[in-house]
Amino acid sequence: MAVESQYKWTMVVDIDRCTGCQACVVACQAENNIALNDEESFLRRRAMEWIRIERYWEGEYPNIKARFIPVLCQQCENAPCEPVCPVYATHHNEEGLNVQVYPRCVGVRFCANNCPYQVRFFNWWEPVWPESLRNYLNPDVTVRSRGIMEKCMFCVQRIRRGQRVAAREGRLVRDGEVLPACVQACPTNALVFGNVKDPQSRASRLMAHPRGYRLLKETGTGPNVLYLKKVDPEFHG
Amino acid sequence: MSTGMDRRQFLKAAATSALGAVVFAGCAVPKRELLVESPVRMPEDLVTGADNWYATVCRQCPAGCGVIVRVMEGRAKKIEGNPDYPINRGKLCARGQAGVQALYHPDRVTGPLRRDRATGQFSPISWNDALDLLGARLKALRGQPDTVVLATEPLRGSLATLVDGFVRAYGAASHLTLEPLESTPLWDSMARLTSPILSSYTLLSVLPEFDIANTRYLLSFGADFLSTELSPVRYSLGYGEFRHPDESGRGTFVQVEPRFSMTGANADRWVPVRPGTEGVLALSLAYVMISEGLADSEAARAMTGGRGADALSDFQPERAAAVTGVPAGTIVEIARAFATQRPSLAVGGGPAAAQTNGTFNLTAIYALNFLTGGVGALGGMALNPVPPKELPRAARPPSPFASWRRLAEQMRTGQPRPVNLIMFRGVNPVYSLPTSLGFAEALARIPLVVSFASIMDETATLADLVLPEHTYLEDWGDDVPVPGPGYQVVGYQQPVVLPVHDTRGFADVLLVLAQEVGSDMEQSLPWKTYRDMVRDGARELHSLGRGSIVEANIEAFWNRALQNGGWWDASDRYTGPLPQPQLLPTQAPTPEFAGDPHEFPLHLVPFASHSLGDGRGAHLPWLQATPDPITSVAWQTWVEVGRQTARQNDLEEGTVVSVESPQGRVEAAVYVNPALPPEVVAVPLGQGHSSYGRYAQGRGANILSILAPLEDRENGALAWAATRVRLVKAGRRQPIPKFEGTMFAAQVPGSEVIEVTRP
Structure with a gap:
């Protein structure tokens, strides 16, 4: 029997508004109990950032530009990470999210290998916090142990909370009522989150934006995150 | 799991669905048997506790954003922007997010400490004994003219009123504020441009x-x-x-x-x-x-x-x-x-x-x-409106660097009179002032040094008494953000959790000290607690009877003020006369730089770290691990040089160089920034702590330490970008911890990662 959810979650990222400020990055780490990235993790290139800011240089001094783009899981329709998981730890849910079931993950890392966006993170070490810092850990989110793959799920714990509240009141989640931590923090409103099945949502109304493009579209992954192009008056391309 | 599947059934479902995926390829509707639940969809009875959100004011930087803090079972979990607060309207930066790490920092000072000068060792002391000791000293020094110094960050709100009142009532103390990258030139230029139409009160309270x-x-x-x-x-x-x-x-x-x-x-x-x-x-x-x-x-x-x-x-x-x-x-x-x-x-x-x-x-x-x-x-x-007298006090410009230079001189020489007691709150001059001032050495000559630090910073390690204060998430307060959003705003700060350690609010300690010193002081600072003082301020505000909260009685007003995180009046905008344009200078003063251009060929341009600021955020691991937006470097100090400078000096990323000014030298590894002008070397502030907790201590270099003590000719502000330097290779390499390169760069023909268009 076919079940159709009334939600399909999506995110729109306007890179013309992104300043590279990293507020989303820290908000994500705070919300999702991501292990502390120590100096060593950067040196070994194993820092974990479910959402990250990439910076690209263009041109030469003095006519040089730095451009920023936030990259997070694209929640692909044809996610290359999903079919390679031998234990169904990663799969697509009915609301368009690519979710990772941590207790099921056996850590083969095939999914991360297959992801063209490099947004899956493997816990190479047991995450440790000094005892006092554990006070702020989010009780809604599992702490992943060593050997587990972890990733962005649009803060599914917030979506679930919002849905519980809405269900109790016999309604659907309102536009803007549920926001992933990154979207919530973003000081320039470069990130917009919403339900594309609600035609009135801000995200839905941006779907046909003339600046819209999908990241690495040629790979055929069917990303569920829409980017809006950078605007540059000096661009000659 | 709420679907009621056991593992065997799940594996069966998985097998079926793998087939199903082939059969129904192209069919967008997922099948029930495909729905595997994430464990985060928990049955209702598995969710532990309800969350409470408390509104308060962020104190991670002087901007004063409004925040809401998620608290579960007495623990602060997450800080977010207050959606109603006019300054940040629900948004928050990386530094604001990291406030929970300041609260639960593993290296907080857990109670008052006293240092034995002979051994340099700290040992615990009770609050009573510590306050008796300090109170008695204050009382004894009261007869002597102006030998007590209270140094704080620039203050606003009731705390500013309290400190002013304390210093005035005590009569023999001076209050000095420190802002390492000071805003004195901004305040002065604004005063100049808006005079003479605005009163001096306005000039000192409001930025546009x-x-x-x-x-x-x-x-x-x-x-x-x-x-x-x-x-x-x-x-x-x-x-x-x-x-x-x-x-x-x-x-x-x-x-x-x-x-x-x-x-x-x-x-x-x-x-x-x-x-x-x-x-x-x-x-x-x-x-x-x-x-x-x-x-x-x-x-x-x-x-x-x-x-x-x-x-x-x-x-x-x-x-x-x-x-x-x-x-x-x-x-x-x-x-x-x-x-x-x-x-x-x-x-x-x-x-x-x-x-x-x-x-x-x-x-x-x-x-x-x-x-x-x-x-x-x-x-x-x-122009921002002038705060009415009912509002808590607004900001004032910081004490310029010149006043700190004079203080260091006075401490060292004891002229014109000795400094007998100095107290530090929210400032760390031993770290922040250029080493050439000799502040740390001068401090050793002061008979009693007191610090209110909640984490042992460089200044606190030289103090005789450490009276650890609450973090802002454990304390009361109010704020008049400067610059305001064009209308009146007052923020309210409240404790969102009980104090984690045996700490006390700085303001409360001042009130206790006032009682210890004498009844006349107690009379001019009549509050039992700082909360009472803040609440009295709210009573004044309530009496205005306008703005975002209008309530019949003060009790209701106070509750809503705490609930909303503040009070504001969007209709209260500046309506006075506009400042008139002033005569432009016809000649420009030439900037002066320290260091001979031949010996020191490069301009040193230090800059506040995006996440660590002027060093105040260096104790928090999230902020240490926040990549610099441009270079993506984390956890370290780096020396930015342009491509041309790198080529000419045979430098590449990871080459350790000694940055040498006429005043000193620091070492750090090079990062080649393709956008840096050839005559400039840029170094971020924030690292190089010899203390300040496990995440800050012993990493990187403090560029403030080698700045020449040059001053703005008009007001004595520190000219922190006026030092010349040379780079000397240290003969070793050190890999730079950075985020750049952590991911492989996906090259997909036909798909640019960043697509660009013209407007």
């Missing part, structure tokens, strides 16, 4: 609102307003609207600066300029605007004494180009665009203000707004 959201052409001289300057979250909100393409049209943003900042990276056009020549460039823009008849004629007449462009003939574009390094054609282009694409807005800060001619630079820059009618206008420089 820069209406970035509504401007069409934004011209910034070194102001890093998206990252570290004044109120970054609010300016970022405005910037987001400024970039909105669908509404009023996308604004154009030009940044002129000697170092490629994060804010500069977001400009449509970035223009490098020689350090200290920003004011000349601004006057050259004025020359072009006036000579081409593009400026408001009345303002042009007033600002040139009726002489027109002739008055500024020293700043003709060709002449200015020779001084600033900005091509004459570029100057003319920017001047025309600034004058015609209105509303336009000129702002200045960062290294432009940190020169021996810093106040001159800023005055010339902000004066441009008069030529385009931008003062007091939408999309320009709006």
